[in-house]
Structure formats: structure tokens, C-alpha cells
Amino acid sequence: MSAQDRWIHTPPRKSATFDDAAIAEIRRAAATGIYDIRGAGAKRKLPHFDDLLFLGASISRYPLEGYREKCATDVVIGARFAKKPIHLKIPITIAGMSFGALSGPAKEALGRGASAVGTSTTTGDGGMTPEERGHSDLLVYQVLPSRYGMNPDDLRKADAIEVVVGQGAKPGGGGMLLGQKITERVAGMRRLPVGIDQRSACRHPDWTGPDDLEIKIQELREITDWQIPIYVKVGASRPYYDIALAVKSGADAIVLDGMQGGTAATQDVFIENVGLPTMCAIPPAVKALQDLGMHRKVQLIVSGGIRNGADVAKCLALGADAVAIGTAALIALGDNDPALEAEYQKLGTTAGAYDDWHEGRDPAGITTQDPLLAARLDPVVAGRKLANYLSVMTLEAQTIARACGKSHVHNLEPEDLVALTMESAAMARVPLAGTNWIPGSNI
Amino acid sequence: MPSVDLASSPLRELNSALHALTDNTNATHWTVSNPRGQHNIAVGLDFPVEIEIDGHVGYYCAGMNKQARVTVRGNAGQGIAENMMSGRVHVTGDASQAAGASGNGGLLVIDGNASARCGISMKGIDIVVKGSVGHLSAFMAQAGKLVVLGDAGEALGDSIYEAQLFVRGTVASLGADCVEKPLKDEHKVELKKLLDDAGVEGVSPDEFKRYGSARKLYHFHIDNVGSY
Ligand SMILES: Cc1cc2nc3c(=O)[nH]c(=O)nc-3n(C[C@H](O)[C@H](O)[C@H](O)COP(=O)(O)O)c2cc1C
Numbered sequence: 028m029s030a031q032d033r034w035i036h037t038p039p040r041k042s043a044t045f046d047d048a049a050i051a052e053i054r055r056a057a058a059t060g061i062y063d064i065r066g067a068g069a070k071r072k073l074p075h076f077d078d079l080l081f082l083g084a085s086i087s088r089y090p091l092e093g094y095r096e097k098c099a100t101d102v103v104i105g106a107r108f109a110k111k112p113i114h115l116k117i118p119i120t121i122a123g124m125s126f127g128a129l130s131g132p133a134k135e136a137l138g139r140g141a142s143a144v145g146t147s148t149t150t151g152d153g154g155m156t157p158e159e160r161g162h163s164d165l166l167v168y169q170v171l172p173s174r175y176g177m178n179p180d181d182l183r184k185a186d187a188i189e190v191v192v193g194q195g196a197k198p199g200g201g202g203m204l205l206g207q208k209i210t211e212r213v214a215g216m217r218r219l220p221v222g223i224d225q226r227s228a229c230r231h232p233d234w235t236g237p238d239d240l241e242i243k244i245q246e247l248r249e250i251t252d253w254q255i256p257i258y259v260k261v262g263a264s265r266p267y268y269d270i271a272l273a274v275k276s277g278a279d280a281i282v283l284d285g286m287q288g289g290t291a292a293t294q295d296v297f298i299e300n301v302g303l304p305t306m307c308a309i310p311p312a313v314k315a316l317q318d319l320g321m322h323r324k325v326q327l328i329v330s331g332g333i334r335n336g337a338d339v340a341k342c343l344a345l346g347a348d349a350v351a352i353g354t355a356a357l358i359a360l361g362d363n364d365p366a367l368e369a370e371y372q373k374l375g376t377t378a379g380a381y382d383d384w385h386e387g388r389d390p391a392g393i394t395t396q397d398p399l400l401a402a403r404l405d406p407v408v409a410g411r412k413l414a415n416y417l418s419v420m421t422l423e424a425q426t427i428a429r430a431c432g433k434s435h436v437h438n439l440e441p442e443d444l445v446a447l448t449m450e451s452a453a454m455a456r457v458p459l460a461g462t463n464w465i466p467g468s469n470i
Numbered sequence: 471m472p473s474v475d476l477a478s479s480p481l482r483e484l485n486s487a488l489h490a491l492t493d494n495t496n497a498t499h500w501t502v503s504n505p506r507g508q509h510n511i512a513v514g515l516d517f518p519v520e521i522e523i524d525g526h527v528g529y530y531c532a533g534m535n536k537q538a539r540v541t542v543r544g545n546a547g548q549g550i551a552e553n554m555m556s557g558r559v560h561v562t563g564d565a566s567q568a569a570g571a572s573g574n575g576g577l578l579v580i581d582g583n584a585s586a587r588c589g590i591s592m593k594g595i596d597i598v599v600k601g602s603v604g605h606l607s608a609f610m611a612q613a614g615k616l617v618v619l620g621d622a623g624e625a626l627g628d629s630i631y632e633a634q635l636f637v638r639g640t641v642a643s644l645g646a647d648c649v650e651k652p653l654k655d656e657h658k659v660e661l662k663k664l665l666d667d668a669g670v671e672g673v674s675p676d677e678f679k680r681y682g683s684a685r686k687l688y689h690f691h692i693d694n695v696g697s698y
Contacts, residue, residue: 060692174572174591177553179514179534206689218574218593218612220632223688228610232590233530233549233568242509246530249485250514 052295063295064203066128066384066394067354068196068287068332073304075287075332076341078451079444080460084432091429098425099435102349104326105187105256105279108248112256112279113165113187115349116145117421118436119339122284122330122351123169123189123260125151127204127213128291128384129357130401131158132409133393136360138162139406140413144421149189149351152202152227154216155181162406167258170247173202173227175217179250188247189258190240190278192231192269195288195331198262198302202227203292207387210396237272244277258282263308263331264301270315270327280326282351283312287332289354291394292385305331306345307454310441313346322346323437336423343424344439345455359416360409361391472497477504481511488538491517507547512540515557532559535576551578554595567604570597573614579668586623589616592633598668608635609645617664619673627681635681636661638673649684 041047055063084090091098105112121141126134128151135158141148147165154176160166168185170177182188193199204213204225214221234243244257259273260282273281285305290298309329316322329342330351342350363371365378370390374383384394392404428436431443445460446452452459453466474484484502491497502523505511509528512521515538523531526544536555545563554573561569564582571587573595580588583601587609594613602620609625611633621639628645634657635648644650653661658675665673686694 061690174553174593177572178574179516179536179553179555182534183514220688223631224690226610226629226687228591232571232587232609233552239529239548242529246510246513246533249482249510250534252486252489253482 064205064292064385065295065298065382066289066291066293067298067382068289069299071299073287074448074450074454075304075306076338078447079306079341079455079457080447081337081340081344081427081431081443082445083430088432090432091434093426093429096429097434098429100421100425102326102437104328104349105258107256107279107325108253108277109187109256109279110254111186113147113167115147115165117417118343118349118424119333119417119420120146120167120328120349120351121148121356122282122288122353123149123151123167123191124353124357125153125204125291126156126159127151127153127208127217127396128394130392130395130404131156132401132404132406133357133360134159135162135406136404136409136413137356138166139410140356140359140417141165143410143414144417146417147186150181150185152176152204153213154178155184156216160184162410169260171202171227172229172231173217174232175202175219175225175227182247183251185251185255187256187258187280188251189260189282190244190247191260192240192273193260193262193264193284194290195262195284195286195302195305196290197293197297198264198286199229200293200297200301201229203385205292205385205387208385208396213396237276240272240276248277256280258328260284262286262288263303263305266303266308267311267315270312271319274316274319274321274325278325280328280348281312282328282330283308283347284351285329285331288330289357304454305329305333306341306451309342309345309347310454310456316346323348336420336425337427339420339424340427340436340439341444343436344443345441348437355416356413357393359413360393361404361412362389362393364391367391471499471501473501473503475503476506476508476511481508484511485513488512488515488517488519488521491519505542505544509547512538515540518557526563532557535559545582546580550580551576551595554578564601565599569599570595573597575614577664577667583620589614589633592616596664596667598664598670600668600670602639605642606645608633608648611635615660615664617661617668617678619670627683629687630681630683632683636675636678637681638678641679641681644681647684647687648681651680651682653678653680 102115142164148163149167167187171191256279258280259278263285286302326348329347367390389395444457499520505525507528513533516536518537528547530549532540539558541560546561546565548566551559552571554576556576560579565584567585569584569588570578572591578597580599586604588603588607590609592611598617605623608627612631618637622641624642625645627648661675
């Protein structure tokens with residue numbers, strides 16, 4: 028290239044608007060004629076718990092002794108109406124993930140891991156399997172819009188019921204399970220033809236709105252003789268009103284799932300563009316409970332992008348009673364393990380990025396219905412890993428709580444937190460670090 | 471023969487007594503008076519008991535029923551016999567929305583009309599409506615049979631899977647992926663049996679048209695996107 032040419036041709040410049048990912052997606056859509064469907068949660072950068080810090084104790088607050096002074100972690104869920112509330116030893120539960128999306132051994136491993144540390148697991152779209160009932164000491168049974176696998180016998184076997192209104196990955200969206208995963212067993216449980224692409228409804232077939240929901244909850248209570256708690260799960264969209272309406276409808280507990288929350292299979296455009304980030308959904312939810320005098324009486328379980336004990340502690344400090352994990356639990360079982368890199372490469376991806384969970388070809392044997400792949404997951408070993416991980420998260424949350432001088436993780440409070448960015452200060456409603464300023468607080 | 475007056479005794483007592491029935495009981499025939507539109511009457515039963523309810527009921531009467539035979543002498547609110555597994559539910563009047571929603575088995579008979587979304591998400595239940603049904607009936611219906619002696623409202627069988635629909639009167643419109651199908655002898659035999667079970671007399675299976683899935687939406691294809 029001559030000196031002259033260099034002045035005529037500007038160096039190649041990529042557009043910030045039409046970046047590589049945007050261009051690749053246009054090409055993919057043009058070539059295939061179908062929107063991108065994938066598993067996992069929002070991948071874009073969002074304001075999240077990393078933007079919050081704990082202050083810790085000093086002269087004005089004193090800490091608890093790290094190894095000697097007790098910092099309790101137990102949670103009781105559902106004492107509002109249920110005769111048999113759920114007693115959890117740790118404030119971390121396993122979120123609802125369907126058999127169908129997950130393999131039988133994966134469900135068993137979740138049950139083993141959770142039970143080992145005294146917490147609950149949750150069924151999902153498609154019903155309850157004997158594997159998961161058998162291996163879960165505490166099992167929450169989901170009642171979903173599709174009602175796939177809905178069965179009163181299983182309802183009576185459950186330790187709690189969760190009426191699913193929405194999920195954080197897709198508030199307002201229905202379920203989806205592609206043909207590859209509708210094997211004979213899955214199809215039989217759901218009463219569908221084998222191998223079809225399952226569409227499922229986004230609204231419940233027999234109720235709409237809070238007045239109906241109240242009657243629906245009463246029906247579930249009557250069927251189960253008022254014994255077990257009834258949760259309501261919502262995706263984060265209008266948390267203040269949704270939580271208030273769930274309380275009004277008679278929920279014992281509420282699961283609030285933010286937009287980072289994982290899914291088995293949803294349109295990428297939905298995952299990345301609909302709903303509120305988890306962090307900013309908690310304060311309005313807690314405010315709704317407080318305004319109704321129901322904070323700590325109706326428990327708030329938060330999910331969506333929770334990874335470690337610090338995230339747990341931050342959720343609790345903002346006012347949640349417990350958290351739920353999906354994606355992190357799958358990773359603990361062995362999902363996206365770099366040891367399987369060669370196989371991920373064959374699927375055109377890499378460990379840490381694999382999200383085509385809907386295709387059922389998971390080399391880790393977790394998000395699959397292929398019996399050979401599923402057999403790769405040893406439920407005892409995987410369950411042990413999950414138990415380890417849950418214990419570590421709990422210890423981490425306790426470490427932070429003790430440093431803040433709390434004898435129970437529930438004693439953490441917004442006053443213990445500051446925010447690193449103006450966005451997170453406004454969203455979490457805690458002061459910007461080093462200031463007294465909560466943006467928007469006096470508007 | 472126990473009789474329960476819901477004007478004076480709470481619903482909770484009735485439902486818990488019905489849940490407590492065991493094999494050696496003599497209380498196999500119950501009458502319930504003054505339901506006064508209460509919701510959730512006789513839900514979650516799992517015993518071959520006969521229950522007659524004298525009057526109108528609210529939402530979800532006989533919800534998730536197994537084995538029991540429940541008769542409502544009056545009208546029924548939303549979601550009558552929702553998610554029924556087995557047994558039989560009979561409404562002598564009209565039924566509101568979502569009758570028999572997501573039912574897995576058993577027979578639901580409605581002597582009058584049923585409102586919108588009758589048989590929505592049905593998964594094996596059989597439903598016989600002697601009058602007409604409202605819009606979006608048999609929406610996403612997966613399995614079982616819906617028989618309508620009168621007319622069907624708009625978007626019948628929208629996004630239907632393998633359920634079979636039989637309508638004697640007119641259909642305002644068919645929903646996405648629902649088409650008319652030939653009424654063959656084997657269908658007439660099944661239909662005749664259902665009409666007999668529902669106590670319908672003087673009506674021949676030949677008077678019905680059959681509807682079911684075109685199965686075009688079973689695998690996503692961009693050229694069908696207008697149907698979604
Ligand atoms: C594989 C998979 C399957 C899921 N299936 C269901 C389901 O059947 N019902 C439901 O309410 N949520 C379902 N979810 C969402 C989880 O319950 C939960 O809201 C979410 O995973 C929490 O966010 P996290 O993954 O970031 O922890 C699923 C999530 C995953 C990852």
C-alpha cells in the first residue's frame with residue numbers, strides 16, 4: 028500500500044451499533060428463518076449484585092467472632108396459612124426445573140444435593156418424577172399454565188405448591204420444549220405426541236387476574252387440606268403491584284425471578300429484552316410487603332443470576348427471606364465443565380458458553396433426554412458437588428453477616444450496603460458508596 | 471346417606487369429610503344443599519362416592535376429581551371439573567368458562583351451554599355439552615373428546631394437538647391448525663358410546679362433524695408464522 032493509498036482508504040472500522048454479534052444474528056435469521064432459541068439467562072451486562080458492597084463493622088457497629096459466635100441461617104417458609112410450613116436449614120433453595128429440560132439423573136442429583144444440606148428442590152413444567160420425589164426431602168410442586176403432568180396424587184405428595192405465573196427469563200411468555208427432547212417418557216407424562224415441538228400457554232387455562240388467583244389458591248388449599256404452603260412465582264416486571272396482588276390472593280410465599288434467571292429454552296430476544304434485573308426488583312417487592320404489613324410473614328424468595336454467598340447475603344440484606352438457584356446448581360452438577368471442552372467444540376461452542384440446552388445434546392448429561400448422555404451423570408457424585416457448593420455459599424453468606432455483626436443472616440439490612448454506581452444506588456435504593464445519596468429517594 | 475347444608479356448615483368441613491372417606495364407609499351417597507355459588511365445593515376427591523349438589527356452584531367445583539360422581543343441579547362457575555382424572559361430573563344447567571380445563575380423564579356432561587374455553591388444554595377428559603360452547607373452546611386441547619350438540623363459538627380448537635372435537639351445529643370459526651376431518655365409522659362408534667354415557671337420546675352420530683389437528687404447527691416452520 029502506497030503512502031497515497033493510506034490517505035484515500037480509512038482503516039476498517041466496525042460499527043458499535045452493528046457489532047459482530049448483531050451482524051451474526053442478522054445472517055443467522057436470514058439463513059434459517061427462525062428466531063434464536065436457547066437456554067440460560069440474559070448474557071448482556073446488567074446492573075447486578077457486583078455493584079453493591081457491604082460496609083462491615085467497626086467502632087459504630089461491632090462484628091461477631093468468625094468461628095465461635097453463632098450466625099443462624101434457618102428459614103421457615105409458609106407459616107401464614109399452612110399447617111406444615113417448610114423448614115429450611117439454609118436460605119438457598121433449588122429453583123423449578125422441569126424433568127424434560129433436565130435428565131432423570133440430574134433431577135436425582137438436585138434432590139440428593141439439596142437434601143444433604145437441608146433445603147428444598149422444585150419440580151417444573153411436565154410434572155413430578157419418582158426419582159425426584161424419592162431423593163428430595165423437601166419438594167415443591169409447580170402448578171404451571173400448561174398443566175403438563177399435573178396430577179392431584181402428586182399434589183398431595185408435595186411438601187409445598189408453587190403456582191407459576193411467570194419466569195424472569197420470559198415474563199409473559201409460555202413454555203417451550205423442542206422435539207428433540209420430547210421422548211416417549213416425556214411425551215407420556217405431558218400427554219403429547221412424541222417428537223413434536225411442544226408449545227405451552229403463557230396464561231393459566233382456568234384463571235386470569237388476582238381475584239381468580241385467590242380462588243385458585245383456595246382450591247389448592249382445599250385439595251391439600253390446608254396442610255402445605257402455597258407459593259406464587261412471578262417474573263420481575265411490576266414487582267410492587269405483582270407482589271401486593273399475590274399477597275392479596277393468599278400466597279404464603281412469593282418467588283420473584285429477575286431477568287438474569289435461567290430458562291430451559293426461550294427466544295433470545297425475549298431473554299435479553301424483557302423484564303427487570305434481579306437487583307432492582309427486590310426493593311419494590313419488599314416495599315409492597317412492608318406496606319401491607321406482610322414482610323417476614325409472607326416470605327420472599329429471590330432468584331435470577333445468584334452465584335455465590337455474597338449474592339445471597341445481598342438479596343437477604345435487601346429484604347428477601349431466601350434465594351433460589353437454577354443455572355448455578357446446574358454448573359455445580361457439572362454443566363459447562365472445561366473437562367468436556369473437546370465435546371463442546373464439536374457442538375460449535377466452548378465450555379462456559381454452551382447454552383443450546385433445548386437441543387438435548389448436553390455432553391454433561393444434564394440438559395438432555397438421551398439415555399446415553401444422561402447416563403454420564405453420576406447422581407451421587409453430582410449431588411455431593413451440589414451439596415458442597417450450597418455449603419460454601421452458606422458459609423460465605425455467614426462470613427459477611429458476622430462481619431456486619433448479625434447473629435442471623437436475616438438481620439442483614441439495606442443499611443449494611445452501599446452501591447458502586449449511580450445506577451445500582453438508584454435501583455437497590457442504597458447510598459452511593461461514600462455518600463448519603465440515594466438517587467431518586469426524595470422524589 | 472349424609473346430607474350437608476352449606477348454609478350452616480363450612481365448606482372446609484364438607485371437603486375434609488369427603489377426603490377422609492375410606493373403603494369401609496357406608497357414606498357413599500351425599501347430598502349437599504344451599505351451595506349458594508360457593509367456590510371449590512367437592513374438590514380433590516379420590517373415592518367412588520356419589521355427590522348431589524342442589525343449587526348453583528362457584529369456581530372449580532369437583533376440581534381434580536378422581537373416581538367420584540358429582541351432580542350439580544344448577545349452574546356451575548368457572549373451571550368445573552378442572553384437571554379431572556376420572557369419575558363423572560354432571561351439570562344440569564349451564565357452565566361458565568374453562569369447563570373441564572386440562573382434564574386428564576373421566577366424563578363431564580353439561581346439559582346446558584358452556585361458556586368460553588370449554589375443554590381448554592384438555593388432556594384425555596371426555597366432555598359432552600348438550601347446548602353450545604363459547605369461543606376458544608378446546609384451545610391447545612391435547613387428548614380426549616369434546617362433543618357439542620349445539621354450536622361452537624369462534625376459534626374452535628385453536629392450536630389443537632390430538633383431541634377430537636365433534637360438533638352438531640355450526641362452528642363460528644376454526645382456530646389455528648384446526649381442520650374438519652372425515653367422520654369415519656370408528657369415530658361414530660366412539661361418539662355413540664359417549665352420547666349414550668351422557669344420556670343423550672334421539673341424536674345420531676351422523677349429525678356431527680369431526681374436527682382435529684392439521685398438525686402443521688407440530689414442528690416450527692417460518693412459513694406458518696402467520697398461524698401463531
Ligand atoms: C434448565 C432450566 C429449566 C427451567 N425450568 C423451569 C420450569 O419448569 N418452571 C419454572 O418456573 N422455572 C423454570 N426455570 C427457571 C428457574 O426456576 C429459575 O427461575 C431460574 O433458573 C433462576 O435463575 P438462575 O438460573 O440464574 O439461578 C428453569 C431454568 C432452567 C435453567
